[in-house]
Amino acid sequence: MQAGxxxxxxxxxxxxxxxxxxxxxxxxxGTFTVSPVRISLSxxxxxxxxxxxxxxxxxxxxxxxxxxxxxxxEKDVYQDSDEVMLNPPLATVAPRQTQYIRLGLRWxxxxxQERSYRLIVEEVPRPPKxxxxxxxxxxxxxxxxxxxxxxxxxxxxxxxxxRTSDNHIKLVVKNLGTAHIQIRSLDLASADTPDALIHNxxxxxxxxxxxxxxxINDDAIRLARRLAIVAATDAGAFHETVAVDRP
Numbered sequence: 001m002q003a004g005x006x007x008x009x010x011x012x013x014x015x016x017x018x019x020x021x022x023x024x025x026x027x028x029x030g031t032f033t034v035s036p037v038r039i040s041l042s043x044x045x046x047x048x049x050x051x052x053x054x055x056x057x058x059x060x061x062x063x064x065x066x067x068x069x070x071x072x073x074e075k076d077v078y079q080d081s082d083e084v085m086l087n088p089p090l091a092t093v094a095p096r097q098t099q100y101i102r103l104g105l106r107w108x109x110x111x112x113q114e115r116s117y118r119l120i121v122e123e124v125p126r127p128p129k130x131x132x133x134x135x136x137x138x139x140x141x142x143x144x145x146x147x148x149x150x151x152x153x154x155x156x157x158x159x160x161x162x163r164t165s166d167n168h169i170k171l172v173v174k175n176l177g178t179a180h181i182q183i184r185s186l187d188l189a190s191a192d193t194p195d196a197l198i199h200n201x202x203x204x205x206x207x208x209x210x211x212x213x214x215x216i217n218d219d220a221i222r223l224a225r226r227l228a229i230v231a232a233t234d235a236g237a238f239h240e241t242v243a244v245d246r247p
Contacts, residue, residue, distance in 0.1 A: 031056040032093065034121060034141055041084075042148040043108040050101040050143075052121065054093040061092045061124040064101055066145070069116040071210035082106065084117055084145060090124075109147045113208050114179040117145035144205065146180055155181035155206070155235055161227050161244045164215075168222050169244055173231075174211040181206050182234040188216065190224035191241050 033053045041048065054060050068081040085104045093099040101121075109115050122140040156177035162170050171188070175181055182205050188198040198221055204212055216222055224244060231238040 031060050031123065031139060032062065034143065037141075037143055039103065039119065039143060039145040040148065041103075041105055041145065043150055046105040046108065048103050050103060050119070050121075051098060052091075052093060052101060053098045054095060057095050059092055059094050061090070061126070062099070062121055063090045063124055064119060064121045065089060066103075067118045067120065069118045069144070069207070071207045073209060074211060074213075076207075078118060081117065083115075084119075086119075103145075105147065109149045111149050112151055112153070112178060113149060114153045115147040115149075116180060116207055117147070119143040119145055144180075149178070153177070153179035155179050155208075155233075157181065157206075157231070157238055157240075159229060159240050159242045161242045163244050163246055169216040169224070169227070171214045171216060171227065171229075172211055173206065175206040175208055178208050180208070183212075183231050184234065185232045186214070187230040188221065189228045190221050191226035191228040192224065 031054065033055060035051045035053075036048075039048055039050070050064075052062060064086050066081055066084040066086065067078040068083065070077045070079075083106050085102075085106055087102045087104075091099045091101070103119070120140065120142055123138045125138055154177050155175050158174045158176050160172045160174075162172070164170055173183070182203055184201075184203045186200045198216065198218055200214070206212055221227075226241055226243050229238070229240040229242065231240075
């Protein structure tokens with residue numbers, strides 16, 4: 001099966017049980033933009049600069065902080081952290097101006113596995129004007145930070161398909177490697193009768209030892225005995241064929 005080749009096939013959606021959002025271009029949020037939107041650090045590159053631009057005609061005050069990003073095997077877990085330094089953590093950006101936030105590792109990653117963090121950049125609420133009526137919407141961006149270990153780290157995907165008691169298919173992917181992977185899109189078809197294509201384009205991150213699940217309840221594919229999988233990722237394309245096991 002070739003990714004994106006849906007001619008003559010019925011295209012449908014799959015329900016993503018656990019979702020994560022990924023970005024590959026500068027993020028625009030109405031009043032401010034940030035770049036880059038994914039940060040990679042290492043012992044050789046322990047520092048970087050985040051560019052925040054105020055695209056509004058009024059000043060905006062922003063605050064930033066970093067959370068450790070781990071997994072309990074299935075869902076994401078976040079904790080406060082001072083392992084990545086920020087300067088400044090709080091800034092007021094004048095209209096149509098740019099603020100630079102410097103990020104730096106407090107110490108290098110001495111483990112054999114990539115470390116992950118989330119940088120939160122959010123708008124500080126301003127006092128409403130005297131004649132203001134309505135709802136004041138505050139903007140918040142979440143930017144992934146990945147810190148490479150001194151030794152090479154790579155993701156490694158393992159796929160499993162299990163038929164549920166109500167005759168649907170649960171597709172499970174687990175990252176057995178030592179680095180994250182971002183699955184940007186996923187195409188599924190029956191490996192025996194590939195007359196239907198299920199296409200999912202909601203990007204997800206998969207940390208080391210973390211798994212994600214999709215529930216397939218589409219009539220054209222849920223009775224398949226084998227699934228043909230094409231996953232487009234930030235580490236290249238993955239092509240797999242997996243048997244659908246009974247629970």
